[in-house]
Amino acid sequence: MEQLLEVKNLEVNFRTYGGEVKAVRDVSFHINKSEILAIVGESGSGKSVTVQTIMGLLPMSVADIKNGTIHYKGQNLLELKKRELRKLKGSKISMIFQDPMTSLNPTMKIGSQIAEGLIIHQKISKRDAKEQAINMIKLVGIPNPEQRYDQYPHEFSGGMRQRVMIAIALACRPELLIADEPTTALDVTIQAQVLKLMIELKEKTDTAIILITHDLGVVAETAERVAVMYAGVIVETGTVHEIFENPKHPYTWGLMESIPDFMSTTKERLIPIEGSPPDLFAPPKGCPFAPRCKYAMDICVDQMPLDYEISSSHSAKCWLNDEQSPNADEVLALGRSLYE
Amino acid sequence: MYILKRFFTMILTIWVIATLTFVMMKFIPGDPFASDADVLPEEVLNNMRAKYNLDKPIAVQYVLYIKDLVSLDLGPSIQSRTRSVNDIILSGFPPSALLGAQALVLALVFGLLLGIIAALYHNRFIDYLAMIIAIIGISIPSFILAPLLIKFFSVEWGLFPVATWGTWKHTVLPSLALASMPLAVVARFMRSSMIEVMNANYIKTADAKGLSTAGIVIKHGIRNAILPVVSFIGPLFASLITGTFVIEKIFAIPGIGRYFVDSIFNRDYPVIMGTTIFFSVILVVTLFLIDISYRLIDPRISLTSKEG
Numbered sequence: 068m069e070q071l072l073e074v075k076n077l078e079v080n081f082r083t084y085g086g087e088v089k090a091v092r093d094v095s096f097h098i099n100k101s102e103i104l105a106i107v108g109e110s111g112s113g114k115s116v117t118v119q120t121i122m123g124l125l126p127m128s129v130a131d132i133k134n135g136t137i138h139y140k141g142q143n144l145l146e147l148k149k150r151e152l153r154k155l156k157g158s159k160i161s162m163i164f165q166d167p168m169t170s171l172n173p174t175m176k177i178g179s180q181i182a183e184g185l186i187i188h189q190k191i192s193k194r195d196a197k198e199q200a201i202n203m204i205k206l207v208g209i210p211n212p213e214q215r216y217d218q219y220p221h222e223f224s225g226g227m228r229q230r231v232m233i234a235i236a237l238a239c240r241p242e243l244l245i246a247d248e249p250t251t252a253l254d255v256t257i258q259a260q261v262l263k264l265m266i267e268l269k270e271k272t273d274t275a276i277i278l279i280t281h282d283l284g285v286v287a288e289t290a291e292r293v294a295v296m297y298a299g300v301i302v303e304t305g306t307v308h309e310i311f312e313n314p315k316h317p318y319t320w321g322l323m324e325s326i327p328d329f330m331s332t333t334k335e336r337l338i339p340i341e342g343s344p345p346d347l348f349a350p351p352k353g354c355p356f357a358p359r360c361k362y363a364m365d366i367c368v369d370q371m372p373l374d375y376e377i378s379s380s381h382s383a384k385c386w387l388n389d390e391q392s393p394n395a396d397e398v399l400a401l402g403r404s405l406y407e
Numbered sequence: 408m409y410i411l412k413r414f415f416t417m418i419l420t421i422w423v424i425a426t427l428t429f430v431m432m433k434f435i436p437g438d439p440f441a442s443d444a445d446v447l448p449e450e451v452l453n454n455m456r457a458k459y460n461l462d463k464p465i466a467v468q469y470v471l472y473i474k475d476l477v478s479l480d481l482g483p484s485i486q487s488r489t490r491s492v493n494d495i496i497l498s499g500f501p502p503s504a505l506l507g508a509q510a511l512v513l514a515l516v517f518g519l520l521l522g523i524i525a526a527l528y529h530n531r532f533i534d535y536l537a538m539i540i541a542i543i544g545i546s547i548p549s550f551i552l553a554p555l556l557i558k559f560f561s562v563e564w565g566l567f568p569v570a571t572w573g574t575w576k577h578t579v580l581p582s583l584a585l586a587s588m589p590l591a592v593v594a595r596f597m598r599s600s601m602i603e604v605m606n607a608n609y610i611k612t613a614d615a616k617g618l619s620t621a622g623i624v625i626k627h628g629i630r631n632a633i634l635p636v637v638s639f640i641g642p643l644f645a646s647l648i649t650g651t652f653v654i655e656k657i658f659a660i661p662g663i664g665r666y667f668v669d670s671i672f673n674r675d676y677p678v679i680m681g682t683t684i685f686f687s688v689i690l691v692v693t694l695f696l697i698d699i700s701y702r703l704i705d706p707r708i709s710l711t712s713k714e715g
Contacts, residue, residue, distance in 0.1 A: 122615055128530070150619075157617035164615075169608040174630045174705050183626070184616040219706040235616065 068322075071243055071275050072121070072160075073097040077135035079116055087131075088347045090116045092299040094135070098243070098292075101273045103266075105286040107322070108296030111344060114279045115165075117296075120145075120246045122162055123152050134139075143357040144391030158188035165248040167228035171220040177206070181234050188239050203234040208264060226257035230264065237268055244269070245277045248338030250285065250292070262289060285328055287311060292380070295319050298344050299356035315375070315383035317395075318356045354385070362387060362398045413698070417691045424632075425476060425680070426686040429469055432679055439485040439674045459485060459676070461712040472680065481684070482677035486670070492681035499663035500685075504654070507648030507663065509578060510585035514643075518590040519636065522597025523624065526632075529602055537594065544591025553584040553657045570659045573682055581658045585651060589643050593636055600632040607631070632702060639703065645690035 091113045097106045106114045119125050121137055121144065134232060137144040139160065154398070160332040161184075164170040172180060181203055182196035205211035206229040211246065220228060229249060236244055246265065250258035266289055269276055278290060287307060288294055294304040295318065303316040314320055321340035342359035345351050351358065357367040366386050370388075375388035387394055438461065440452055456462045459482075460471055475482055481492035525537035560580055561569040604610065605628060613627045622664050655662040663682065670678035699709045 124611055124614055152621060153617045155617070156615055162615040164612060166608060169611045172609040172613070172627050172631065173707055175627070180612075183613075185617070187617055187622075221707045232612070235612070290416060 068102070070097050071100045071140065071175040073136075073138045074117070074121070075136045075138070077117065077120065077137065078115075078133040079120055079132045079185075080133055082129050082131060083334075086348050089350050090299055090347060092350065094296075094299070094301050096294050096301060096304060098277055100242070101269075101275050102292065103269070103276045103280045103290045105279060105280060105290035105293045106296055107279075107281060107283065107286055107293060109281055109344065112296040112346075114296050115247055118162070118247055118277060118279060118400040122160065122245065123149075123247060124162075152344070152367070154355070156243075156253050157184045157324060158242045159241055160245065161239070161241040162247065163229070163232050163236045163247040163249045165224050165299040166252045167232055168252065170232055171228055173220055176217055176219060177231050181231065184238050188370075200238065201311050203238050204231075206237075206268065207231070207234045209234075223393055225253055226261060229253060229257075233261070233268065235264060237272060237274070239354050241274055243275045243277070245279075247279045248281070249278075250282070253291070258285075260261070265289075283322060295322070299347060300349060300355055302356065303381075303383040304381075305377070309378065309381040313377075313381075315377050315381070315388055316356075316385045317360045317362050317387070319383075321359075340343065362395050364398060366393070410699075414694055417695060420691050421684065421687055422473075425473070425684055426469075428680055428683045432674070432676055433465060435674065437674055439676065441472060441674070459483070476684065481681035484670075484675055484678050486673045486675045486678065492677045495678060496681060496685055497665050498665060499661060500649075501561055502660055503664060504648045505651055505661035506578060506581050506585060506654070506660070509582040510589070511644055511647050512642075513586035514589035514593055515583060515636075515640070517586075518593025519597050519629075521590075521594040521630070522636075523592065523601055523632075525598040526605060527620070527624065527684075529605075532595060534598075538598070540599075541591040541594045543586045544594075547585045547587070549588065549651070550653045550657065551665045552581070553654060556584055557657075570657070572658075572660050575645045576600050577658075577660075581654050581660060584657075585647060590649070592639065592643075596636045596639055599631065600635045601628060604628050604632040633680030634701065634704060637697060641694045642690065645686065647692045649689055 073095075074097065075095045077094045078089075081088040082088055082310055094113070094117055096104070096106075106117070108114050116125070116130075119128075120132060123144070125132075132145060133358050135145070144155070147155075151272065173178070174219065178200050181200040182193070185191060185196040185199055186193065189196075190307060201212045201216055204215055209215050209227060209230055215223075220231075223231065229252075232249075244265075248380065250263065252262050253261060262285060265276065268274070278285070280286060290307050292304070292306050294301050295310070295316065296302070299320050301303070303314065303319050305315075310319060312322070314323060318340070321338075324338040325340060327337055340359060345355050345358065349391040351368070353366070353368045353370050354360070354363075354372050356364040360367065370386075372384045372386045373389075374384050375383045377388065385396055392398075411511045431477075438456075439459070440455055443452065444614055453462065460468055463471070472482075479493075481496070483491050484495060521537045521540065525534045552689075557569055557580060560566045567575075567576050571577060605624075610623060613623045618626070649663060649667075650669045654660070654665040655664040663685075666678055667682045668684075669675070670682060
């Protein structure tokens with residue numbers, strides 16, 4: 068399979084008054100052509116920062132890309148001049164944001180906001196751009212596209228606005244679509260519709276999608292591969308099957324356990340992951356999950372785990388996967404107290 | 408419908424202002440002929456009072472006044488006995504309006520530019536420089552700036568006339584002196600508004616579309632950031648074009664501003680009333696136009712929904 072985008076050893080810091088926040092630490096992943104890769108993780112785990120780095124959207128006054136490469140079809144996006152990157156942005160790589168209520172310009176007609184990208188990238192006339200924009204409005208399932216073209220964002224509901232965002236993102240037929248929690252701000256019923264629309268359009272246009280979410284249900288339904296992020300680190304990556312059937316990282320286990328089981332007939336409590344993520348001003352030198360991990364061993368606190376390859380597509384950063392490590396149940400049986 | 412409603416409100420506002428001015432004016436001790444009282448015989452004073460209806464009860468004076476006002480007759484001036492208030496406004500307003508308009512354009516063009524640039528270079532050298540300029544503009548009063556301008560541009564370098572009214576060159580220095588304060592205020596408004604807008608999510612969307620920085624600022628930034636500035640333009644415009652006493656005094660410009668002030672010292676009732684009402688009409692009309700322009704700038708603002 069042909070690789071479309073490859074992120075390697077990416078490290079991003081933020082300069083704040085309190086010191087440097089290490090938001091993304093040694094993150095590597097790739098996405099193949101017309102594939103859906105889900106990046107999951109809780110708030111603050113660095114998902115958004117990672118993808119905004121790809122798009123060059125980080126505020127450079129505070130963000131500091133310390134290390135790493137982002138190769139898109141062989142060229143390193145981090146080394147491109149601003150002008151060259153702009154040619155890719157919105158045409159080859161585009162993005163949908165989390166909050167459709169604030170992501171559209173309130174004083175500009177919906178149609179112009181869709182046509183804008185077409186005019187810049189395809190160098191077509193305003194009239195042609197309008198025609199294509201109306202087609203896009205139709206394509207994302209908004210009724211009365213001609214009238215809707217001349218309306219403003221406040222005349223649209225949240226779900227409709229997200230459809231408009233999708234129309235903007237897909238207008239130039241990008242090869243890679245980055246969707247940063249595209250359904251988080253929407254009603255549950257609308258979430259399903261918007262996701263379905265994205266998948267449908269993906270099939271039509273053969274676009275690869277990086278889907279950022281913290282909804283594992285969405286991941287199971289849509290993604291082909293998954294990367295699990297925690298405290299700025301990708302702790303496990305694999306195909307959807309591998310992650311859901313055979314997870315190899317305690318954090319992933321925790322995520323799986325915390326999914327509510329609707330089929331169950333007995334009353335059960337949700338199982339949360341105890342504790343909270345580490346302080347990224349001074350991340351732990353060992354595994355970032357160790358302080359919350361039931362299976363943590365001494366080495367976990369001292370050393371960042373290696374990236375253990377489980378299969379050619381599956382790897383996890385956890386010492387439990389080492390040959391010399393006892394298996395998880397044995398660690399648990401030793402009765403090591405977590406917060407000693 | 409909205410416009411009609413607004414029109415009646417405007418008439419009402421002007422009537423309230425006229426009444427208030429009338430009442431307050433009558434509360435000031437003394438009358439227009441107080442300084443003549445020692446020299447002139449009693450009959451002459453009484454005749455003069457009669458000429459200006461000052462001998463009648465206040466209620467009658469008020470009714471007579473409003474009647475004249477409705478027919479757009481602002482009455483005779485008491486101080487300059489040959490001219491009517493209408494004459495004074497007609498001759499004094501054009502120079503004041505010209506100066507005011509020039510100052511406003513200067514203030515807007517350079518104020519907005521300065522504000523936008525400062526916002527784009529937020530917390531960097533250019534930003535600090537722009538804000539230092541703005542603070543200087545706000546804190547140096549025009550009666551200090553004007554003599555400085557005269558000293559350098561007229562006396563030392565001889566580029567512009569020192570004072571008086573005539574050619575285009577005569578308008579340059581007073582316009583500059585008038586513009587400095589509003590320019591600084593516009594710059595500060597625009598800067599803070601623009602900083603906020605440039606952090607908005609839709610700017611990120613525009614960035615992700617591949618727009619250049621200039622494209623983002625022009626197409627998505629300015630229109631969203633300009634509203635606070637527009638609301639400031641209303642009163643500013645009215646006060647600038649109706650003349651400013653200080654600048655007109657310094658540059659010896661035959662504008663309307665000095666009548667405004669002189670009339671109060673002279674208890675020249677018709678001129679006080681006339682200039683006040685003229686000022687309020689301009690202000691009220693400007694505010695009305697500004698309200699309409701809000702709607703043009705921001706489609707979310709509805710002109711009807713919250714009225715009534």
